Amino acid sequence: MTTENLLEIKNLSISFKNGPEEVPTLHNINISLKPGELVTIVGESGSGKTITVRSILGLLKTPPTLYTGGSILYKGKDLLKNKKKDWREIRGKEISMVFQDPMTALNPVFTIGEQMLNVYLYQGKKRARRWFGKPSNEEKKAARERAIELLHKMSLPDPEGLLERYPFELSGGMRQRIVIALALIHTPKLLIADEPGTALDVTVQNSINKELQRLVKEEGISMLYITHNLGVAKEMGERTYVMQYGKVVEEGNTEDVFLRPKETYTKNLLAALPKLV
């Protein structure tokens, strides 16, 4: 029944512990994604988009987070039941994530090359290997080639030279492209993009989104794209979920949601869009 969905969030509910009280934050979220599909989640700030996607990668600290119900099935396996060891196989390799703010998403003390190669060489390896093992020259070469290939695909000029640069030497747009390349280095099956363009200006955002879309299609990666920007949501996704107050209020083909919204909230959202002319 679930085999055709790559990811299926079923009736997910999350509360936050605030002192003795529990504050319910997500209410029975249902989101599914087929292999190769591009899905967007739109909603205003605080509607629970980020919480939803962070829970997929187990990035919420428990406590204060409480999973009060539901499941997150990835390839039919419940991610909420994952042990620490299981995450190593998921994070970066199966599911990867791109964050909102490229200015702080790279470690300032390492060069781009060091960061990309480290992820390629050490992610998911056994502990002994990560601390004591030395990667062979072939592996290093392969890592370098993969890094350069991805930087090239993200339309970054002079990928070779970029590997030697530190994050602070690069612009926000370049950094976001690098962060995306970093997330894709192991060719995950699913990429979660948490508002990757929000911190950038509109033209840069647009071109990055275009490249992201092209790249995930090329590599056969499915993408869950979070945004509060309705225009971007319409561009990026084949299907769209609309969230409000921790609930999914509407879902459907992007086309339908935007042109023939059923729910009042979606209509209100669309009406709130500033008109250019």
Next chain:
Amino acid sequence: MEANVKERKAPGKIRKLLKNKLTLVGLIIVALVVFAAIFADFIAPHPSDVTGSIDFSLMNQLPSSQYIFGTDEAGRDIFSRVLFGARYSLIMGVVVLTVAIGIGVPLGLIAGFWGGKVNSVIMRLTDIFLSIPSIILAMAVAAIMEPSLFNSMVAISFGWWPWFTRLVQAETLKIKNEQFILASEGIGASKWRIAFIEILPNCLSTIIVKASTDIGFVILTGASLGFLGLGAQPPAPEWGTMVAEGRVYLPTMWWQTTFPGLAILVTVLGFNLLGDGLRDFFDVRVD
């Protein structure tokens, strides 16, 4: 020359560091002390005086061209002894800080990163150590053990690590909430990797600055223990020990205490000036 110096390469940075004249003075002093410590065998005019050769015909001589710092009550050349004393002070500073950093930094990192009970236990322990003045703690520890240079280093290290724990814990708390930490967790980095490979390098500049300002104080504390008889034992030419030995003759033979004392003063000053310069250098806000 100018044209050959590439942009952003080390020479430009060093020039920036030395733009402050006081830092330059500090660096020169530190360089001289290090030089004296390494080459004491060659530059000291009377190296045999260091190990305790006694010649009463030369005792208590005023500073002169032959004995520029004078001689002490056993006829030993004070200048030679001060030069060799630099070794004790430098070894003291380096060893104590190495031990303090070796213990304090990992503890601070673990406390800050893991938080919760681990943090409480480590930080309360740190608070207990910090509540006792370090010189008193060092004296207590040194008094329990046999007085020697090694034991005084152990004693000072014992009281020094909490400062690094505190510093690194605070820094870790700040850095662990940065997005790149969450990003590396999301991409599959383990907790240990995040702590020691992502966070630790970000604390390095703070640790270096703290260490460079601390080294002067460690030398001072070491000399104090020596003065109290809890450090290196006579006839070792440790500066604090030398001051203590000369103290009895202070009213008449001022040079016996003055020159080792001056050596302590100048060395500590040099390290502090250099440390201040390094702090400004690493602090991006002071530009």
